[in-house]
Amino acid sequence: MAVEDHSAPTSFVKKYIFSQDHKVIGLQYILTALFMAIVGGWLAVMIRTQITWPEKAMVTPENYLSLVTMHGTIMVFFVVSLALVSGLGNFLVPLMLGARDMAYPFLNMLSYWTVVPACFLVLVSFVVEGGAAAAGWTAYPPLSALPEAVPGSGLGQTLWLLAMALFIASFTMGGLNYIATVLNCRAKGMSLMRMPLTVWTYFMSAVLGVLSFPPLTAAAIMLLLDRHGGTSFFLPSGLVFNNEVLAHEGGTPLLFQHLFWFLGHPEVYVLVLPGIGITFDLIASFARRPVFGYKTSVYALWVVGFLSMIVWGHHMYVTGMNPYVGEYFSIATVLITAPFAVLGMNLVASVWRSRIRMEVPMYWALGTVAVIGLGGFGGLFLATSISDIYFHDSFFVVGHFHLMIGVVTVLSTFGALYHWFPKMFGRVMNAGLGKLHFWLTYVPMVALFFLMHLQGMSGLLRRYYDHSIYEFQAPGRELALVITILTYAAFAAQAIFFWNFFYSMFKGVKVGANPWNATTLEWTAPSPAPHGNWPGALPVVDRHPYDYDPAAEEDSDYKPQGVVA
């Protein structure tokens, strides 16, 4: 059997640093992501400050582009990917499947320690000559392909590419491990159609990641060769630089965009799907009912996954593509709303007329459901090529994608952290502070990104360091101050979370194995779960994951999915 075995660690280093235990690795990812979130959030604060008071010229135009680029890169790849996908996924998948660990614990450790140097390179790139990369998180050539283009195109962009290479390697290792774990390490009786939806979404997310990152790797290799090998994969003829015509000829920047978005779009689903899966599980635990339409949700996930891989062109409507191709991408994109509506309706129907217990995780779960609806609605306007031609590159787009990959993911991550905190540390986080944190995060974040839609409608464009020099952008600037104040509020509110998280880790109220009376397998393990997750035999699964009985007495209205012999 290839699957590796590892015994309980004895030394401090093996236990907490070079650990192969999925729970420790999951926490390492989460803590790394929380740290990167402070950096990424601080960049958002700087971005907002600059565009609200451009006359103060806090940063130079080039530096502004670096801020935006690094904010996007850090948030997508080093916060949400690490916390939600790699972190919570590592912690939850084996526990929910009734496995002792991931299929390949050593590979798991390797994947975490590959992403650490990537984070380091990202941070270092701020202080190298020329500053951090400035070509956007999408790294479009020629800005990213010509080291001499802008200051950030030099060493900063090279470091960006190296960091991304390490990230992709790490994420691929993680994806392979999830797939092998789900197919291979399920407890006895845990058939695929009995897996909690959280696990299903992690599985889908891993499949999408594994299939869509390699073409981006191909693009990155070609970009490196264009930068350092003199090739012209992406560089067109006739580029003039410093009054000199560059030697490159015949390349096409659009090729890069296609390869980038072939990853970029599925990546959105890599991030959002686990958020949706987690929301299903939280809702089942606090609505005290089996989730509505489990099977249709699983099928919808597959359809979403498939469609997500063939719609990338909707990011490129304005590139002069053939209108028929644009029409195809429009139709395919709008088609996604069908399975997505199934997921959304199933979420709503799961709470409908249930005996809701408003515990802290449920606030975040319900908030997530609302934002899925709001964000999805904006997506319709961008999916339609005709309206997108107007909205493209405006703050409408910024507002829309933040609602989906920013707010949905962040809300569900917080919900998950409050929910599974007891499983991690055997204690609960303070509920009052949790609710305060919710309202002070939810209201400003949803409001500010909603207002950005309005800014975009009035014509305010993204990636501009100073909108005030263009008269046509004046109407959109009116909301800038409000949005910035909301940003400060949302950023400051995270202090409540950090205090609650670290304080409760040591001083929180101690609870038993199953504080929420939930059904999935992880709650049959002790809190905190020991090495190997179950001290004795593994649980044996004999029912579907959400066996709640709405008619029964409180406290006896649930049956765990498996029994531990």
Next chain:
Amino acid sequence: MSTSAIGLQPQAGDLRPRAGDVMCITFLGVVAMLFAGFTAAYFIRRPSPDWVPITIPAWGWIGTGALVVSSTLLERSRRRQDRGLLWASILLGVLFLGTQLLSWRELSAAGVYLPSTPHGSFYFMLSAVHGVHLFGGLLALIYTATRRSEIRWVAGYWHFMGLTWLYTLLLLAN
């Protein structure tokens, strides 16, 4: 904790695939998607006017032959449990990498360097990317030969790398 205590050993009547199989096939999927990305790039880049075709170096074809023989020997060594054949297969893999270097020499002797023409750029790049992946397979084969560990997945990867090279060469040649 032994492997069976960890609960990963398949029990009797268990229909789940072996973890190694899942891992191997998924990883082959990753590599396939990487080359699919390059293939797309190749077809999009080719129609542009600066595309000057190159002649595929003869060493490229000779190397392909080395890989075919190597894969055949590898299968034989598996069937006969013959480690001598395994080492012969490894040696042919090393030879293949040698022929790749020779094919680069052949191209540069003809005046084709990495930036000269996009067709040439693709040849250098794809042979290098493939070479790196094949080198990984070579290390795995050597590990298997010395540690006498299970060869099933390494062999699968090795054959796949052979096929990938054949595919790449046909792509570049047409």
